[in-house]
Amino acid sequence: MLTNKGSARKHLIALVGFGTVAQGLCKILIEKRDTLKRDHHFEFEIVAVSTRSRGTMFHPAGLSLSSLNYLSQNDTPFVENVKDWDAEEMIRESNATVVVELSHTNLVDAEPALTHCRTAFKTGKHIISGNKGPAALAYSEMKGLARKRGCAFLNEATVLSGTPTLSFFHSALKGNQISGLRGVLNGTTNFILSEMESGSSYDDALQQAETLGYLEADPSADIDGYDAQAKLAILASELFDLTIELGDIKREGISAITQVHIEEARREDKRWKLIASLSVRDDKIIAQIRPEKLALSDPLAQVNGTLNAITFSTDLLGDVTITGPGAGGVETGYAVLSDLLTLNEGVFA
């Protein structure tokens, strides 16, 4: 069994945003406090939480369990440990050692998350982001600022929700050269396509996805492939250390797919999937998102519902595929925990 040989220290966590992912993370951290300490020498306190509508809570020694439970079970303004700070001030002024950025993703200018990250690095705090904006739009700048301050900039939660893709790449595939990847990177569109396979119309499936809370605030982010586009940009940076502009990733969503297409594919023993692909040749990236009609024997054709999957093309192992959850508060919360454990081991740069 591998063990962490890094020096144990206590991580003081500040959360920007308190939606389903932050709540999932808190649930895990609270339930696993003892095993995380025993098995991973990981100790923490959540010292601050800042939200747009409910205010900011802060306690330098850590918010109490009852405060965190209150946070999870209510959506009224905070009543204990209230602090007159916005997120910026919380990042700057609190004693947090690591900021978990979980505000809404903005793929136009990445704000306010981008400013949050800059402030965190300026004040020597690590960033773990579940927000795709900073990594998709400003990876190089972020990584540069982080390095300069000896800080981490970790993004596991931005790619395949909870499925530990970046960790898999950095740890389990080490030593391989990757020439490309193909994946089902968006759980919501995959859910919609799977519902349509089961007979739903596009509109009904979309409605169902909304009811279940799978849709982004702006549904177009999922449906039209912007979410997958951002994920590909992040993968390009993480896997290849190469920058690609979002606009340089060809993008086609699923809104033109109808029951006629679904039926036609079925007759051909095929299935529609929104496929994100990326390949690298001579340090140049070619990336695109588009619906593809896959043979049922294609492993990605069997990735149904909100599952996600990614196939890495490697020089030593050929294709290696990882399949796992593509949505969910606890699942995505786990990705943040995974980054916290990476931080704890001190193996980042």
Added chain:
Amino acid sequence: MLTNKGSARKHLIALVGFGTVAQGLCKILIEKRDTLKRDHHFEFEIVAVSTRSRGTMFHPAGLSLSSLNYLSQNDTPFVENVKDWDAEEMIRESNATVVVELSHTNLVDAEPALTHCRTAFKTGKHIISGNKGPAALAYSEMKGLARKRGCAFLNEATVLSGTPTLSFFHSALKGNQISGLRGVLNGTTNFILSEMESGSSYDDALQQAETLGYLEADPSADIDGYDAQAKLAILASELFDLTIELGDIKREGISAITQVHIEEARREDKRWKLIASLSVRDDKIIAQIRPEKLALSDPLAQVNGTLNAITFSTDLLGDVTITGPGAGGVETGYAVLSDLLTLNEGVFA
């Protein structure tokens, strides 16, 4: 990108056995010497190679490229740097820091590999084993001896050939509690079943597997599930720190499956797979190997040819599956490299 912060030092490697896996490993090490140094601060020399029929080669400063090429391209006795040592003596007397144990797997008493491992630990050398014997039959003893001497006992190459399963579990799933697993763990039987799906008789498929070099020296190891049984025992130790005797793993092979069964399954939209499963309840392991008729929608039903796959049932992520190669010299050689890099990082216990 993650980087290794451990202190760089040169690993002096001794190989026990020089079959396809050792040759695959050497090919990778020689081709990637520069990138392994640059990207992973990993430096090495292969100082010794011992075989049963060709003798032992040794040079304390490292065997030359031409010697290693000679090794790979000939099966005549060694001509350069010949040393009058058997494997035991090589392990004891050479200046190796790590012994890569790649002699033939013996699931009766694990010899001679077991003695090789004991000698290595006694003389303070790490063991990386591609031989399933020591880990399947004597994991606790091996791990105990290794710990006592501050040595590693690493077994990535024993489970899913090149697919980095243990590394995935230890690194990418860290923090999860695993309640069980299901997998296609034997590439050869999976190849035979896939050939039978394509119309071959059992005998023809078996013959084909032999021609392609997929069968173990004793075909029964594959066909009757002994290989998968050993892999499950290793997984029980690695994942759950629990010991299970091989005899306590229920085992049924594929030799009773005929074209009649294959056809019957096809009519039901199903497919036969040799499934290894393991679950843990109250620290008690239940493990078995048996052919199962899977619905085509089951992700494991789509794992064809010599591919392997394993699905981990986790508390935070639900099911997470990894799929990759289950055979091949370079592929399995990669698993040894993966362990060498783990050793280099110093994160083992």
